[in-house]
Amino acid sequence: MFAVTNIDDLVLLAVFFGQTGRNRAAAARVVAGQFLGFAAILAVSVLGALGAGLLPESAIRYLGLLPLALGLKAAWALWRGGDDEPAPAAGLWQVAAVTFANGGDNIGVYVPVFAVAGVGGMTGYIVVFLIGTAVWCALGWFLAGHPVVAKVLSRWGHLVLPVVLVGIGLVILFS
Structure with missing residues (x-):
């Protein structure tokens, strides 16, 4: 789930790292x-999941409509030829802001999953997602140094996202 909802972040990280000129401080x-922005995504997702706990249990499955709608929206944008994002500057606050702003699909998927996972499951997801964020940073650094790989990922990675979001939405709806 982390990898699929963050494919676009991997491309953005490669762009950000490319802007650093391989400077370690940058x-x-x-x-x-990236960690700051992703922590904000997780915080909003946890709050959303806890709020979902106020809903009757029979209504929680309808939260699957969120990733389903996001997946259909992403597929529509793909079909229409949209989804072009400018490359922002690579400062701490810029990266955090772009990561958070780019996290709508993450929140849409994480809230219903966290809502059905309970506190223990949610904690497990958060730990795995934070480890995933570290891995993503390492991969982004790697990709920034290998433009051929970054080009392939940026060309095809966006095709996977709508399919998986629709799949996650359907699983939540029908489980």
Whole structure:
């Protein structure tokens, strides 16, 4: 789930790291910004999941409509030829802001999953997602140094996102 909802972040991280000129201090700001932005995504997702606990249990499955709608929206944008994002500057706050702003699909998927996972499951997801964020930063650094790989990922990675979001939405709806 982490990998699929963050494919676009991997491409953005490669762009951010590419802007650092391989400067380690600048790269550390990118990493810090990624963690800050992703922590905000997790905080909103946890709050949303806890709020979902106020809903009757029979209504929670309808939260699957969120990732379903996001997946259909992403597929529509793909079909229409949209989804072009400018490359922002690679400072801590810029990376954090872009990561958070780019996290709508993450929140839409994480809230219903967290809502059905309970506190223990949610904690497990958060730990795995934070480890995933570290891995993503390392991969972004790697990709920034290998433009051929970054080009392939940026060309095809966006095709996977709508399919998986629709799949996650359907699983939540029908489980």
